[in-house]
Amino acid sequence: MKKHPPFSLERLWAILVKEFTQMRRDRLTFAMMLGIPLIQLMLFGYAINSDPRHLPAAVLLADDGPQGRTLLYALQNSTYFDFTRQVRTETEGHDLLARGQVQFVVNIPQNFSRDLLRGERPSVLIEADATDPAATGIALGSLGTLLNTALANDLKGPLAFLNATPGPVDLRVHALYNPEVVTQYNIVPGLMGVILTMTMVMITGLAITRERERGTMENLLAMPTRPAEVLIGKITPYIMIGYIQVAVILIAARVLFHVPMHGSIPLLLIVALVFIAANLAMGITFSTIAKNQLQAMQMTFFMFLPSMLLSGFMFPFRGMPHWAQWVGEVFPLTHFLRIVRGILLKGNGLPDVARELWPIALFAVIMMTLGIKRYRQTLD
Amino acid sequence: MADDLAIDVRGMTKRFGDRTVVNDIALQVRTGEIYGFLGPNGSGKTTFIRMLCGLLRADAGSGTCLGFDVINDSEDIKRNVGYMTQRFSFWEDLSISENLDFVARMYGVKNRVEAVRQSIERLGLAGRQKQLAGELSGGWKQRLALAACLIHQPKLLLLDEPTAGVDPKARRDFWEQIHTLAAEGLTFLITTHYMDEAERCHRLAYISYGNLLTHGTVDDVINHVHLTTWSVTGPDLIQLAEQLRKQPGVQLAVAFGNMLHVSGDDAAALEKAIAPFRKAPHEWQRIRSGLEDAFIHLMEHSKDNFSA
Numbered sequence: 001m002k003k004h005p006p007f008s009l010e011r012l013w014a015i016l017v018k019e020f021t022q023m024r025r026d027r028l029t030f031a032m033m034l035g036i037p038l039i040q041l042m043l044f045g046y047a048i049n050s051d052p053r054h055l056p057a058a059v060l061l062a063d064d065g066p067q068g069r070t071l072l073y074a075l076q077n078s079t080y081f082d083f084t085r086q087v088r089t090e091t092e093g094h095d096l097l098a099r100g101q102v103q104f105v106v107n108i109p110q111n112f113s114r115d116l117l118r119g120e121r122p123s124v125l126i127e128a129d130a131t132d133p134a135a136t137g138i139a140l141g142s143l144g145t146l147l148n149t150a151l152a153n154d155l156k157g158p159l160a161f162l163n164a165t166p167g168p169v170d171l172r173v174h175a176l177y178n179p180e181v182v183t184q185y186n187i188v189p190g191l192m193g194v195i196l197t198m199t200m201v202m203i204t205g206l207a208i209t210r211e212r213e214r215g216t217m218e219n220l221l222a223m224p225t226r227p228a229e230v231l232i233g234k235i236t237p238y239i240m241i242g243y244i245q246v247a248v249i250l251i252a253a254r255v256l257f258h259v260p261m262h263g264s265i266p267l268l269l270i271v272a273l274v275f276i277a278a279n280l281a282m283g284i285t286f287s288t289i290a291k292n293q294l295q296a297m298q299m300t301f302f303m304f305l306p307s308m309l310l311s312g313f314m315f316p317f318r319g320m321p322h323w324a325q326w327v328g329e330v331f332p333l334t335h336f337l338r339i340v341r342g343i344l345l346k347g348n349g350l351p352d353v354a355r356e357l358w359p360i361a362l363f364a365v366i367m368m369t370l371g372i373k374r375y376r377q378t379l380d
Numbered sequence: 381m382a383d384d385l386a387i388d389v390r391g392m393t394k395r396f397g398d399r400t401v402v403n404d405i406a407l408q409v410r411t412g413e414i415y416g417f418l419g420p421n422g423s424g425k426t427t428f429i430r431m432l433c434g435l436l437r438a439d440a441g442s443g444t445c446l447g448f449d450v451i452n453d454s455e456d457i458k459r460n461v462g463y464m465t466q467r468f469s470f471w472e473d474l475s476i477s478e479n480l481d482f483v484a485r486m487y488g489v490k491n492r493v494e495a496v497r498q499s500i501e502r503l504g505l506a507g508r509q510k511q512l513a514g515e516l517s518g519g520w521k522q523r524l525a526l527a528a529c530l531i532h533q534p535k536l537l538l539l540d541e542p543t544a545g546v547d548p549k550a551r552r553d554f555w556e557q558i559h560t561l562a563a564e565g566l567t568f569l570i571t572t573h574y575m576d577e578a579e580r581c582h583r584l585a586y587i588s589y590g591n592l593l594t595h596g597t598v599d600d601v602i603n604h605v606h607l608t609t610w611s612v613t614g615p616d617l618i619q620l621a622e623q624l625r626k627q628p629g630v631q632l633a634v635a636f637g638n639m640l641h642v643s644g645d646d647a648a649a650l651e652k653a654i655a656p657f658r659k660a661p662h663e664w665q666r667i668r669s670g671l672e673d674a675f676i677h678l679m680e681h682s683k684d685n686f687s688a
């Protein structure tokens with residue numbers, strides 16, 4: 001038994017040639033591997049506007065002085081708010097919020113103008129429908145400055161002292177979150193991680209199950225080959241696909257979305273290799289566990305959704321509860337997002353990157369080991 | 381002695397859940413022999429072959445295959461065995477030559493390019509080597525599979541229904557090739573459902589419901605069954621067969637073309653049973669039982685055989 005080498009480069013090469021040839025013939029998959037990143041970029045980059053404006057709002061204007069009106073016009077002019085309704089009572093406002101007919105209710109209290117001029121810092125209450133934090137976040141974020149500049153015109157001359165900090169108005173926002181500012185700068189680099197995760201895990205998830213379903217597994221198993229040769233041979237061609245995707249996204253990020261690229265692109269490409277390998281290893285492990293292609297697909301999505309939700313791509317990572325952050329730390333996507341954003345937007349170098357890189361590498365090694373262990377060399 | 385045996389296994393057993401699919405089978409195949417492996421559908425032939433080349437883990441059993449331990453040395457066995465699966469299992473999205481090339485690489489064949497070229501030539505596919513394997517007709521797929529099994533010059537070939545769906549001429553060529561290779565020292569274990577092919581084997585084994593019922597040369601197998609057979613010619617054989625089947629002592633009444641074979645394993649009882657029917661217009665003749673009579677008999681009575 002000992003006379004056989006544990007790993008044969010010749011057989012690895014044989015499998016590589018076979019996989020490349022099959023990949024070349026599978027035009028549809030090939031096209032999808034290129035099409036998915038492009039379509040997703042368009043969707044996330046253009047269609048999904050993460051800086052929403054003209055959000056429906058209601059106003060409860062109990063004040064009859066001029067400053068209340070000034071405030072309202074200013075809010076309207078910011079284009080974040082569209083005051084579609086005027087309500088008379090708080091309950092009415094709550095009903096509109098509950099029914100989703102407005103996203104905000106702006107509550108300007110009685111004697112607002114009077115109190116303002118007296119320097120009593122009257123409060124303005126803004127109630128926000130927080131079910132979609134991404135939709136309301138920016139509008140709310142802009143409020144503070146908005147109020148101050150709006151009233152600055154009215155508070156001139158002898159009243160100018162009212163502009164001093166902490167501002168003439170006590171702004172109260174009723175919402176339970178504190179989102180990071182999300183822009184396309186943030187989303188497009190993040191998409192690189194999301195797209196790689198989805199396509200890489202899926203494509204290799206199908207790799208072994210496809211052989212099993214087509215009956216070719218029996219033939220492969222009858223040959224003298226080692227699990228590592230088969231698995232490495234099967235994932236390597238997809239590293240190339242992964243790089244093509246990275247290139248497509250980087251070019252689009254630059255040309256279409258003008259995402260700044262402060263850091264080193266070669267460094268990013270090296271990191272991408274580790275990340276791609278981690279996803280491929282995960283896919284191939286799924287492939288050894290799943291009984292058929294359908295199961296492999298289901299496992300892919302079972303993994304993909306939480307990693308997208310908990311990685312900080314969809315929601316601000318710091319805004320999640322601690323347990324969710326812990327789970328999120330497991331996914332390679334979480335770390336990769338930080339790396340990509342770090343390199344592109346902040347110009348991070350190797351020391352910053354390394355801190356996030358080792359969890360991805362560890363994940364890859366564990367997954368690959370698991371895959372090799374799980375790979376059955378028999379048909380039962 | 382043992383060197384003479386390409387396959388020498390005992391007690392081979394495989395269970396799927398609580399169903400015993402291969403039950404305590406012992407088999408000896410001599411080097412250079414063409415060994416036929418027969419049995420009805422689902423009798424465990426494929427399962428047995430898969431255990432031999434390490435594709436299924438045997439639940440029990442021991443022995444050697446080409447001198448290697450059949451349980452522990454499957455890697456060595458795989459290197460020296462060519463296994464042709466029952467279902468076509470080459471890559472349909474690879475061309476003929478790519479498939480052969482892949483196999484040759486996997487086995488580390490020396491002079492790979494030349495070996496592939498020769499193999500394609502022998503197949504008679506020289507002009508079509510670029511064609512995708514998936515586009516081949518069923519019979520051509522079988523031929524490609526056989527060629528691929530031979531490319532690494534194995535010492536033992538396990539062929540699982542290699543000629544299913546192959547036309548008669550190709551089948552004859554195939555068997556000629558097998559006999560030539562066997563003469564060169566290759567050993568074959570071949571499953572088949574064709575009687576003419578069974579008769580071309582040096583020795584046979586017959587299994588049913590996972591049990592080895594009989595084995596030996598064609599004559600051994602026929603003698604083992606102790607069958608007496610009569611042939612009948614004349615009109616209305618179907619009705620006659622129906623009546624005969626009701627008689628005690630008649631175990632089989634099977635139509636062979638325009639002839640009826642009537643057999644039973646108790647010669648006296650059979651003779652008594654058919655006596656009333658031995659009149660014009662039918663012509664009766666006692667014949668030597670054939671392999672097919674024996675197999676049909678085995679198939680019909682195998683259940684009793686192993687409950688007894």
Ligand SMILES: Nc1ncnc2c1ncn2[C@@H]1O[C@H](COP(=O)(O)OP(=O)(O)OP(=O)(O)O)[C@@H](O)[C@H]1O
Nearest residue numbers: 380396401419420421422423424425426427428466
């Ligand atoms: N992986 C499996 N799991 C469960 N049962 C199985 C499995 N493989 C085979 N069997 C069962 O084992 C029995 C023997 O199957 P096998 O394929 O060995 O028969 P066979 O003699 O090759 O039949 P055929 O002439 O139809 O090819 C069948 O009843 C089959 O249903």
Ligand SMILES: [Mg+2]
Nearest residue numbers: 425426466540
């Ligand atoms: Mg079979």
